Amino acid sequence: MKNFFLFFFISAFCFSQNSRWTDYFSYFNIKKIEKSNDLLLCSTENGLFSYNENSGELKKISKVSGLHEVKVNAFTYNTNNNSVIIGYSNGKLDIVKDGEVHLIVDIPFEQNYQGSKQINHIDTDGDYALLSLDFGISVFDLKRMEFRETCYFKNGLTYYKVNKAAILDNKIYAATDYGIYSHENNGLIPNFASWNVYSSGTAYAHIAKFNSSLIIGTKTNLISTSSNGTSWQSIGSYPNLKDIVPTTSKSILIVQDKIISVLNENFVKTNTVSYSESLNTGYLSNGIIYAGTQLKGIQKNNQFIAPDGPYNNSSYSINLLDNKIWIAPGGRNNDNLYRPISNTYGYYYFNGNIWEHIAYDKMNKELYPMRVIPNPSNLNETYVFSYLNGLIKMVDANLSVIFNRNNSPIKFYERLTGGAYDNKGNLIALQAYALNGSKPHNSLIFKTQNDQFAYIDLTSVALSNSDSSTMNPYVDDKGYVWIPAQRGNGLVVYNYNNTPLNTGDDKIYVIENKENKGNLPSNNVICVTLDNSNTAWIGMDVGLRIFRNPYSSLESGSYNVERVIIEQNGLGEEVLRDIRVNCIAVDAANRKWVGTQTSGVFYLSEDGKTLLNKFNSDNSPIPTNMITDIQIDKSGEVFFVTPSGVVSYRGDITDTGDKFGDILAYPNPVRPGYTGNITIKGLAHDAFVKITDVAGNLVYETKAPGGVATWNGNNFNNKPVASGIYLVLMSNADGSEHATTKIAVIR
Template sequence: MKYVVTTVLVFFALCSRAQTFEDSWTGYFSYTEIKDISQGDDKIYAASENAVFTYDLSTNELQTISTIEGLSGEFISTIHYSENHNLLVIGYQTGLIEIVREDEDKVLTVVDILDKQVIPPNQKNINHFDEYEDLLYIATEYGISVYNLATLEFGDTYFIGNGGSQINITQTEIAEPYIFAATASNGIKRALLESDNLIDFQQWTTVQNGNFKGIQKLGTELYVANTANTVFKLNPNGGITTAGNFGSMVDFQAFNDVLTIATSTAIYAYTEGFQQQASVTSVPGFDYQLLSGYAFNDIFYMGTKEDGILAVPFASNQAEQILPDGPLFNQSFSIDASPGQLWVNYGEITVTFNPFPRTFRGISNLREGTWTNIPYEDLVAKFGKDVNDLVQVEINPNNFEEVFMTSFERGLLQIENQQPVALYDETNSPLEIVTLSNGDLANIRLFGMDYDNQGNLWFTQSLIDNGLIKRTPEGQFQRVDVSSIININSQLALTDVKTTSQGYVFFGSASSGLLGYDPSRNKFNKITEGEGNGNLPSISVRALAVDKQNRLWIGTYEGLRVLFNTGSFFEEDANVEARAIIIVEDGVPQELLFEQAITQIVVDGSNNKWIATGNSGVFYVSSNGQETLLRFTKDNSPLPSNNIQDIAVDNFSGEVYFATNKGLVSYNGTATAPRENLDEVYAFPNPVRPGFSGNVTIDGLTANANVKITDIEGNLVFEETSEGGSVLWDTTAFGKYKVASGVYLVLISTDDALETKVAKIMIVR
């Protein structure tokens, strides 16, 4: 008797419906890089890095689907639209699958493959979807999984390598009576589709040896593409004949008896018999690189790396660009906001401040809801040289049309009225090109910068003695020698810069702690780690912030500290010590953000702190740090990643922007900067309707305004002094109980009592 041993992988229904965040969040994703394209229901579906957009062929309307609508924010590998079931299926590099039901405005998250421990994490990539009747055949790096689109449940999984081993399946195709599988290194395999035992690897036979990218049916014929970029016609019983040779092939798929072959530079359409129907090898006005391609209704949809989709009719090379408004890239590194606008750049450095490999990317500006992008090529054309690795942004607080950006390689970039106007380097400023001790060229490594209250821009250059630099409002540069306080030769980088109302300049370092400079006395001081030396948790200081009480918040790669008295920092024998924030959690005292890698700290209009971390998302804490008001991660918010590179706050609107390594999103915050008068005071939501459980915001306040709320009979239920331009009321009577339905009076007076205002709030329980 012969026994056949088979490996069976059982998937259970592990899925959930993703939450949408459209009421309080906004996504600003880049849709330039198109990974895959599908179509159905008179729409084109385009997958970018980690979001999707749709293009309505009838109305030309664009719609986006991102983490705001409930997607994960992970990297997409392939998509498929099922017109029979009205479902968009999205596959990810991690093995995650998400299903968008547009008619119900819901996202179903399917984690079966993602969570399956018997499959190595690096073999879960979803390569391809192939729909046949109600079943979706999922080609993955471990084998083939079957998913029922009617019941939204997994069926069997086929491990079809030798002995039932896991092998990389690039595509599947149904050509009755067989199911075919193209493999990356184990040839073309087939089995009888109606077999009751497809999980038995012995049911699968190899009909052609080789390494293959895909297999597609064209009419009654089968075509395969190998990893050497040659396309063959396949005899279902074995044997192939060469159909054509192509360049670097990036896509291979058939629809409606048209086979589309896309290379990195060209796209081709073939009908049965491998008759070329159309091709595009260049598009005037676009210097593109293709990542995907799709032919539909005699139009090529070319998925590019940097230009979105280029739609080119057959027998033409004139393109219509299909691209939602957005920034250039998702890898935003530094941002800064002023009322109504946001600036973004995309330089990258490691945690050890290594700029290699260099990044050559442009700049993006969001203004009143519209993006203006400055491509990298425009910077090169303007200055005749590379302007790479832009790592910080600073908007002039006295002139919102003037913006500066530091480069960790090339100097200081000045932008005016959305146009780059100057690049300050060794040719037109005191900045110096630096050579490392090993002889490698470090160029001009600038990082942090900040304006003081006199309009001077302070910034740092690493690896030189005169590493602290001031640019006056008149455009004059003055350098300060920092070699007395720090060993420049052993210092990887000088980091963030912040100035105080007294005119002090504080700047961090990568390996020497916190440094401070008093320009009036030309005096330095520094603190490092350990008690008695300044009590920093780490000598690597990445983020600094000065709050409205002139306290300096210090973010390191191993925790948080606060310098409560910046004035004493430069006093003789002051024994300066930064302090941890001690909070009580579950009755146990502990240090706030203990050993967290902190990448940014931003003070909002209410003097609360937004704190970014390298792997734990965002913390929003009260002005003294004793209360965590909000905590956002990718699991409970639209953040596409817990790696937060930067934060910026629009103090006029309260909008809070989060730059991550996988995209940019914003939260509709309520803390605003103080106004000069009470002319624009308002409360929202108003009226407060049944079921509302949040806070009412009273906005448009002056600094230190007194806010009292009473019922219609004059009974006081709330009182607070504003630190910024707004205060929050939880609709309780001093936190004891929810107030009853009725009209409540908001009585506001300025700090000097010279101006008053009365507003009303309607509460409906």
């Protein structure tokens, strides 16, 4: 068993290190702890990690390193088959066996069943895994890797959720909110009417095997049974009972909210440990109690153990600067964007070395952090945009001041939906539903570096719908603020001419669903970004549009957006038609990363007419298909934010500037049979690239936007080049820098 787990975790870890993907998941909420020799195996919300009791080494496994899903809800391992079994909230299973991860998706469902498929608990007995589900019980054969039987716990139109189950003497016992149900583990279990019920009407949350009996628990009381499960005896009262964990034949852990008790085989309490953190579970190993906390990993004595990461997986927006990361968990409903939803997560900050948690009570118990923006000229100063409480200034992670109705032009309700710094160091914020007088308004707020404010009421001139909820603005370098108004007001463009305190020279424009005023397909605009050629890319609830030459077009007074058409199989099709677009990011090669509400991420060419790649929860480590933010750092690492956590993808495009980096060509050598592109990376931005044979004959030339060039291995006649050594000659855009490398081609 030891060799199996060491192999699995080490190989998974090595894979993740070499992958283009990185997870930024939280591993602090411990769901269950198992053990294999000197390894403690811990399940968390989005994956597992191992802790070596002897060396202290930590290793994690997630979708990045081989798992197929997130939202781990059940976990165990079976020594009989050397199998790790992971159950997810969507009803899927991962079974890790012989160093491979097998995805099991075919739990037999009733034809008309439309309810939850969540796996709540997994127990094993010999070659079988017993799954407790939101609708009943299913038995999985670990040897044959197939489902044997499933029973729907159905009474009329009501399905009984099975919280946990266990097998004792070839008999299944299921703990439900309606009593304990039992049945022989035979071919008749699908017939729910044939199951026996004990203590009907009582809610039972826990059940576990211990020696030759069962330990059964409600949320407050503990009961032991005889070997045949029929004779019950009270063990005692344990309020806020969280888990029952048999550790050996001699002891069992009883886990309450902040207490772990050790009982011996006679159910006599031999030890009690109190904790300051809320618990989910625990484990006893080598005389040490490991407490599985909800917020800080596993606790060993006074030490907290978990892989470093954000405090929580709930995420809404991200900001990147100088190898530092700020993640806000959000304060809005992702389906109904104008509705606030509170949380107590604070925000998460990576300082370049470790993750820090800025607790909500350090921000006057802020419950609605929409976005966290660092001051570019002073990274120790950050601003939290709240959806109900105003603009919160943090200095060295401590509360400095809250700008609200009392000390700034921000109105009641202090509902800030987003903001950004401009290139002059002014902080710009959007406020929705500002009660200015007797009627709610939408406003634009400017704060200068010395805390002077300007307040612009947008309702009377642009946002006619006073209930409109604005989204995060895009602030360009020409003094324009681009304001998506997702509740029917289109895209508002405010030109403040880089003079925020002087409103006399300001202009305002509206791009909407009227001919010659934008001709948008929908006035529900959710995001906007300007690319490297100053074309505006507009995301709506029904798709994507582009707006060319925006400044001159807006000045002309007559303007329309354009569809983006992609050609497939000779037919033109509108890109992302009828798909809600939540965010758009532009990389150094002017390519577009488009995040959607239900379909993951689309990677488009510079003009949007070619789909370069698509990432979703089925073909990548992205946790869910709902993408709420995308940001790209200078190294080309692309960060995808979802409500279930953050992952990143390291592509080839980098923001290299005018200097060459470490030149790398791959594959190199190009071996027989290879027909894909050859990639050359580490180039200066927009570098000129010439490829010649050793005699100096030019066979190919191109330009390298984003520091990357590709060559298909063909010459100017589109014929594959012959075997040989080819020289790659490169110069930056102004010819001041040069570089060379070689590519070997073997035909």
